[in-house]
Amino acid sequence: MIDRLVLTNALREQIAREAEESFPRECCGLVEGTLSDGTAQAVSLHPCANLAKEPDRFEIDPRDHIRLLRQLRGSPHSLIGCYHSHPNGQAAASARDTLGASEEDFLWLIQAVRCDGAGELGAFVFGQNRFHALCIADRR
Numbered sequence: 001m002i003d004r005l006v007l008t009n010a011l012r013e014q015i016a017r018e019a020e021e022s023f024p025r026e027c028c029g030l031v032e033g034t035l036s037d038g039t040a041q042a043v044s045l046h047p048c049a050n051l052a053k054e055p056d057r058f059e060i061d062p063r064d065h066i067r068l069l070r071q072l073r074g075s076p077h078s079l080i081g082c083y084h085s086h087p088n089g090q091a092a093a094s095a096r097d098t099l100g101a102s103e104e105d106f107l108w109l110i111q112a113v114r115c116d117g118a119g120e121l122g123a124f125v126f127g128q129n130r131f132h133a134l135c136i137a138d139r140r
């Protein structure tokens with residue numbers, strides 16, 4: 001089970017900036033990285049088109065998803081998770097997020113954002129039908 005996430009400050013800022021730029025809509029994207037010894041390490045973030053029509057939802061464009069899986073074929077990195085923002089919300093998984101989650105050991109990064117800027121970033125891993133909070137470290 002993954003219990004720790006390594007996310008550099010630069011990547012953390014990238015999520016915050018995307019959340020601010022998409023406000024009041026949700027931004028979303030996929031996380032490329034590695035998983036080993038209980039630690040997930042994010043290597044890069046891939047912003048995706050949000051196909052959801054409602055402002056408080058996200059739906060990653062499946063074409064972006066497939067493109068990234070193809071791109072990572074044969075690479076030492078894999079698709080380890082997704083991220084999205086909660087405009088005027090909490091850095092925690094919503095009931096809808098829990099319904100939308102299915103893949104075990106998949107990371108979920110949730111950025112809280114308000115009109116005056118990005119707030120807290122929450123990191124979770126999905127397993128046994130629920131989200132488990134992860135500790136975020138800047139380096140390994």
Ligand SMILES: [Zn+2]
Pocket residue numbers: 084085086093094097110
């Ligand atoms: Zn959400």
